[in-house]
Amino acid sequence: MDTTQRALAVGVGAALLQALMLIAFAWPAANIAPRDLPIAVTGPQADLVVGQLAERSPGAFDVSRPADEAAARAAIEDRDVYGAIVTGDGPPRVLIASAASPAVAQQLTQIGQQLSGGPAARVDDVVAADSDDPRGTAFGAMVLPLALSGIAAGVLLGLLIPTIGGKALGLATFGVVGGLLSMEVIQGWMSLVPGPYLVLAAVAGLVSFAVSGAVVGLSAAIGRAGIGIAALTMLLVGNPFSAATSAPELLPKPWGAIGQLLPPGAAASLLRSVAFFDGAGASGPLAVLVIWAVAALTLLGVGALRTRPANEPATAAPIPVTTG
Incomplete structure (x- = not known):
């Protein structure tokens, strides 16, 4: 394929991706209605x-x-x-x-x-939204940055860190530091959500780990294609169907339920439960995030097994001994 053909292919592919993103984000918003x-x-x-x-x-x-x-x-x-x-x-x-x-x-x-x-x-x-965000606009807006930053961290770790141990360390560091900093911004500076800071930071950290872990884990297990698969899943399915600004039951079926099985949707539900409802209804979304985190570590283990033969030093061939 020459340069002209490659340029045309990239342009068409980007246009198709643009159309897919418009459908993913605009279609759910255009079909908001109660369903059960x-x-x-x-x-x-x-x-x-x-x-x-x-x-x-x-x-x-x-x-x-x-x-x-x-x-x-x-x-x-x-x-x-x-x-x-x-x-x-x-x-x-x-x-x-x-x-x-x-x-x-x-x-x-x-x-x-x-x-x-x-x-x-x-x-x-009965249970009012935060007085600084009565319409929940800012709450819904904070879920997308959590997911996007997780995707970015996963891409960087997948491409720049060669060892499985280094990837795992980077994921853990991002989860802890990202959770603490994000809640310092959201709760400490903007005052958007009430609730215990450390618990909310732990939730944000778990979300960060789950999203970035999916990207890093798939890239370690199946190669660079895993980065695209995980990133597009989180971006084109996880975010528009997270129901962060509405409710899962307002989205077209079965996408509202599917969105709750992905980290962005589980994150929105878990943050609401912890911040406003004293943890009521938290077990389901917490389980989803834990499963994604465990799956990420499992995929890293698969990646370690996949790359081990290539990283093992070759055994030196024996030198024949000749006798005169």
């Missing part, structure tokens, strides 16, 4: 409200029926549901958790207005 979204409905008129929801938006909500308002609040605080509609005397009231998803909280508020028949339904924010 967990909410609660309670009170004497619960049956009527459930029927109205099913008629207006079939398949949009997965409705549970707690015994009373206190149980509905507990379900919100435990991250079992995103919000609740409480019926009784007068128009229905809405319980939301803007910390869990400002997008869902806004939708539930609108539903409450429709059910009440008035311009403003009574809304109670």
